[in-house]
Amino acid sequence: MASKKAFITGITGQDGSYLTEFLLEKGYEVAGLIRRNVAGDLGNIKHLRDEIQLFYGDLQSPESVAQALYDFKPNEIYNLAAQSSPLASFKDKIGTMMITGVGAVQVFERAKDIVPEAKIYQASTSEMFGETKEVPQTEQTRMIAANPYAAAKLYAHQMASIARRDKKKPQFICCGILFNHESPRRGINFITRKVSVGVACIKNGKKDKIPLNEAGEPIVQNGKIKLGWLGFKRDWGYSKDYVEGMWLMLQADQADDYILSTNKTWTGEDLCREAFATVGIDNWQDYIETDDRFVPPVETGPLMGDYTKAKTKLGWEPKTSFPELIKMMVTSDLAKFS
Numbered sequence: 001m002a003s004k005k006a007f008i009t010g011i012t013g014q015d016g017s018y019l020t021e022f023l024l025e026k027g028y029e030v031a032g033l034i035r036r037n038v039a040g041d042l043g044n045i046k047h048l049r050d051e052i053q054l055f056y057g058d059l060q061s062p063e064s065v066a067q068a069l070y071d072f073k074p075n076e077i078y079n080l081a082a083q084s085s086p087l088a089s090f091k092d093k094i095g096t097m098m099i100t101g102v103g104a105v106q107v108f109e110r111a112k113d114i115v116p117e118a119k120i121y122q123a124s125t126s127e128m129f130g131e132t133k134e135v136p137q138t139e140q141t142r143m144i145a146a147n148p149y150a151a152a153k154l155y156a157h158q159m160a161s162i163a164r165r166d167k168k169k170p171q172f173i174c175c176g177i178l179f180n181h182e183s184p185r186r187g188i189n190f191i192t193r194k195v196s197v198g199v200a201c202i203k204n205g206k207k208d209k210i211p212l213n214e215a216g217e218p219i220v221q222n223g224k225i226k227l228g229w230l231g232f233k234r235d236w237g238y239s240k241d242y243v244e245g246m247w248l249m250l251q252a253d254q255a256d257d258y259i260l261s262t263n264k265t266w267t268g269e270d271l272c273r274e275a276f277a278t279v280g281i282d283n284w285q286d287y288i289e290t291d292d293r294f295v296p297p298v299e300t301g302p303l304m305g306d307y308t309k310a311k312t313k314l315g316w317e318p319k320t321s322f323p324e325l326i327k328m329m330v331t332s333d334l335a336k337f338s
């Protein structure tokens, strides 16, 4: 049997890199779309450069997506590219919609014309549940986006559903409604990573070359990490566990939507407590400063996902606990920022 071919948008991101490793191990030929500005530094996929094909492109350029699909002819497409930060989306509403919403639909449309048999995975998100009252959330829970990122994802999510139900030319598109998932490869502007980097820099007494936060300031200033309100609740899992779920969705006979989550919820305070505990610091509050600039104008949550459907139909389950995950991230950053 000829090897399967997977095309990944967002291949340089956290999930894209773990998914690439996972698919290569399964014997797939893997190609990805990369923006020209990252050509010099492939970041998370640097170590995979010789094993994959890369196509220059941008979700805002339908022509570049079409060309890559035409040249590579994948059987599976994983659309992971996005402006993926909810907080940043308040400052770039249009850009977020163009990439995260319209960009996804461009992928569906181009795939329909060029590789109509290809199975597509669309990266939907628990953020689409917004200010939900229902806990835990299931695939049936009402979605009311609470930030521009979630609104863009919701647009793509509903367009995927429409494409799937099209009586004339139905497409196989699965939407993974993934709850927060993290790893040592998580972007530095997301709170879990900001905390793991901050704890590592504090523990190592690092004074220079400290990575910058979203405001362009060092993550640790005067021995403290600046964060927004820590009472929010999230369901946090490990990215590497979740990419397997993405693949399982595309191996099913019918396209469908699935939640991937841990069915547990934790606060921002729990996150700080776990991260500082990894380096033996109990009085974590002394190292945190509240900064309103990192509080979203509209709060999402409480988020907690019921993954029963994925477990029953795909045999998927999360393997890594939240404390294990945070310990892994802090340990990795202690080595990186020594």
Ligand code: NAP
Pocket: 009, 010, 011, 012, 013, 014, 015, 016, 033, 034, 035, 038, 057, 058, 059, 060, 079, 080, 081, 082, 083, 084, 099, 123, 124, 125, 126, 177, 178, 179, 180, 181, 182, 186, 187
């Ligand atoms: P990530 O690390 O932020 O990666 C985003 C990827 O999208 C990067 O490779 C980025 O490329 C690429 N990208 C951004 N704008 C693009 C554009 N205009 N054209 C082409 N590529 C572009 O995200 P992630 O954490 O791996 O998440 C993967 C997907 O799952 C995203 O769609 C995200 O919204 C969604 N999701 C994530 C979570 C989570 O908790 N991680 C939860 C639910 C859903 P550059 O390297 O060039 O910036």
